[in-house]
Amino acid sequence: MLCMSSDRPSWAPESIDLDRPNAARVYDYLLGGAANFETDRAFAEKLLEVMPQARSAARLNRAFLRRAVRFCVSEGIGQFLDIGSGVPTAGNVHEIAPDARVLYVDNEPVAVTHSELLLSDNPKASPLLGDLTNPEPVLASQLLDYTQPIALLMVAVLHFIPDEAMPQEAVARFVSALPSGSFVVLSHAVERDSLQGRVEVDRLYETSANPGVRRTPDQIMAFLDGLDLVEPGLVWTPQWRPELPEDVGDHPESSLVMAAVARKP
Ligand SMILES: C[S@@+](CC[C@H](N)C(=O)[O-])C[C@H]1O[C@@H](n2cnc3c(N)ncnc32)[C@H](O)[C@@H]1O
Numbered sequence: 001m002l003c004m005s006s007d008r009p010s011w012a013p014e015s016i017d018l019d020r021p022n023a024a025r026v027y028d029y030l031l032g033g034a035a036n037f038e039t040d041r042a043f044a045e046k047l048l049e050v051m052p053q054a055r056s057a058a059r060l061n062r063a064f065l066r067r068a069v070r071f072c073v074s075e076g077i078g079q080f081l082d083i084g085s086g087v088p089t090a091g092n093v094h095e096i097a098p099d100a101r102v103l104y105v106d107n108e109p110v111a112v113t114h115s116e117l118l119l120s121d122n123p124k125a126s127p128l129l130g131d132l133t134n135p136e137p138v139l140a141s142q143l144l145d146y147t148q149p150i151a152l153l154m155v156a157v158l159h160f161i162p163d164e165a166m167p168q169e170a171v172a173r174f175v176s177a178l179p180s181g182s183f184v185v186l187s188h189a190v191e192r193d194s195l196q197g198r199v200e201v202d203r204l205y206e207t208s209a210n211p212g213v214r215r216t217p218d219q220i221m222a223f224l225d226g227l228d229l230v231e232p233g234l235v236w237t238p239q240w241r242p243e244l245p246e247d248v249g250d251h252p253e254s255s256l257v258m259a260a261v262a263r264k265p
Helices: 023-030 038-050 054-074 109-119 135-139 167-176 198-206 217-224
Strands: 079-083 101-106 125-129 151-155 183-189 257-263
Touching: 023 038, 023 054, 023 109, 038 054, 038 198, 054 151, 054 183, 054 257, 101 109, 109 125, 135 167, 151 167, 167 217, 183 217, 217 257
Parallel strands: 079 101, 079 151, 101 125, 151 183
Antiparallel strands: 183 257
16 A cells, blocks of 8 residues: 555655665664664565664665775776665765765665755766666766766675566676776675574565575686776775774674675776
8 A cells, every 4th residue: 555645755756665664764874864664674574584783784785885995996987877876875986085986876766765865966976767777778877977987886785686687687788888987886785604694674565665685705706707806806885995993893704794805807
């Protein structure tokens, strides 16, 4: 059932189902944002019951994104294609890299509407309603110059795309459009036997708009085929070039998500 339009805030597009939790809005809630609905908050609270580390995992993922964008800037990157960019929150790419051009792509209308509001007077950054599994309309956008290096960000998004939707092929298509010297930045929820609460989490996500799919490190590495891994390789998010050694903590695996940056030769 859709909410009555009187319950619908002005920033919520008519096309969205307010009664079905959505990954972008659940993540926004976990990070302390306000672009979420009762159904997203209830879902997030249930998630925290079965996987209490989900909130810190979201923050650590976001911190990885910040460090990876800074790294790309230090390597001379002036353009970012951020797919699965989410609802704008603290530390958006255009804030970390204010001189860069940024194309934000998400398939969640609330994320895109919020990005439009935030970026209305920013000529260098644009939001686009698009899908990672459908590269051509994204690549047709005029904002980025595909003759110059680009950082393709796919941070905490590929685990929402099941194998049947052929994410491997879509990623390969995006990478093929990047010139040499470009970077691919990704993070991905990891499958492992010792993960507590995995069955309950899977059951919960089945009720959302984005049933998830965790992948093993080898499966995640396959997204980076043909690219040169940047040190330290595929690691738990807090282990990727931490600002301070103590930021890593004793249990980096409780971040649930592994991350990597790779360079197109
Ligand atoms: C967990 S959030 C990650 C946001 C941001 N990248 C970050 O790491 O802070 C995942 C985002 O991916 C988006 N998403 C899921 N499937 C997608 C798809 N097929 N194409 C584009 N975006 C997608 C969701 O709407 C959500 O905003």
